[in-house]
Amino acid sequence: GQSLEQPSEVTAVEGAIVQINCTYQTSGFYGLSWYQQHDGGAPTFLSYNALDGLEETGRFSSFLSRSDSYGYLLLQELQMKDSASYFCAVKGGATNKLIFGTGTLLAVQP
Amino acid sequence: GAVVSQHPSRVICKSGTSVKIECRSLDFQATTMFWYRQFPKKSLMLMATSNEGSKATYEQGVEKDKFLINHASLTLSTLTVTSAHPEDSSFYICSAPRAGDEQFFGPGTRLTVL
Numbered sequence: 001g002q003s004l005e006q007p008s009e010v011t012a013v014e015g016a017i018v019q020i021n022c023t024y025q026t027s028g029f030y031g032l033s034w035y036q037q038h039d040g041g042a043p044t045f046l047s048y049n050a051l052d053g054l055e056e057t058g059r060f061s062s063f064l065s066r067s068d069s070y071g072y073l074l075l076q077e078l079q080m081k082d083s084a085s086y087f088c089a090v091k092g093g094a095t096n097k098l099i100f101g102t103g104t105l106l107a108v109q110p
Numbered sequence: 111g112a113v114v115s116q117h118p119s120r121v122i123c124k125s126g127t128s129v130k131i132e133c134r135s136l137d138f139q140a141t142t143m144f145w146y147r148q149f150p151k152k153s154l155m156l157m158a159t160s161n162e163g164s165k166a167t168y169e170q171g172v173e174k175d176k177f178l179i180n181h182a183s184l185t186l187s188t189l190t191v192t193s194a195h196p197e198d199s200s201f202y203i204c205s206a207p208r209a210g211d212e213q214f215f216g217p218g219t220r221l222t223v224l
Contacts, residue, residue: 033212042203042215043154087153095167096207097144100154 002026004088004101011107012078020073020104022088030091032064032071033098038084046086047073075106083108113137114206116216123194124224131189131219133160133204139184140206144213145177148201160187160204194223 004024012018022032031050035043049055049064049071061074075082088101113136123129133143141162146154158179159167166179178190191198203218 040201040218040220042217044215045212048212092156095142095159096213097156097159098154098205098213099156100146103153105151 006101006104009105033089034073035087114214114216120220122222128192133187135185135206143187143206146203199223
């Protein structure tokens with residue numbers, strides 16, 4: 001089977017930096033993605049790591065260590081609009097289906 | 111960017127009725143689409159892979175006779191919840207991958223079964 005574990009909730013203040021961790025167990029590995037979902041909305045793609053290391057996209061960065069089966073999403077200069085749920089996800093094989101992590105609810109406070 | 115639409119966005123039905131949800135890729139063709147279900151404050155759970163021109167592939171524990179999937183064309187997949195019951199109330203989301211690219215998600219359909 002496959003499982004991806006994340007902290008259930010994280011709270012931070014505006015302007016701060018927050019890291020959301022993801023540990024995974026998969027039968028195969030085709031890369032780790034991160035998605036943001038606001039309440040009642042669709043998931044939107046944030047970042048993707050196929051190889052070890054850090055990927056930076058504006059205020060968001062994502063890191064992957066395949067040897068540790070671990071990755072994280074780093075959000076910098078937090079804004080109120082970043083309050084949302086964040087999910088890591090792995091591709092479940094060559095079919096492109098995504099297996100999502102347990103999700104982290106981020107609350108950004110003034 | 112690519113757009114995936116879903117219809118309806120919200121539906122309320124009586125227990126025992128069937129509900130059809132449509133998922134369309136608006137500006138690209140998708141031979142494969144995916145259907146997810148999400149309960150409040152929970153993660154997205156993959157239900158099935160919709161394959162154009164062939165049978166859907168269901169994840170373990172998902173009843174194929176209850177959740178009928180039809181991939182009628184390269185831009186349309188439908189999910190029919192048959193004989194819906196209150197426990198089927200959930201947020202249903204489809205997605206479609208564009209070749210060599212990320213997946214694009216529909217806006218979701220909130221189903222409430224009374």
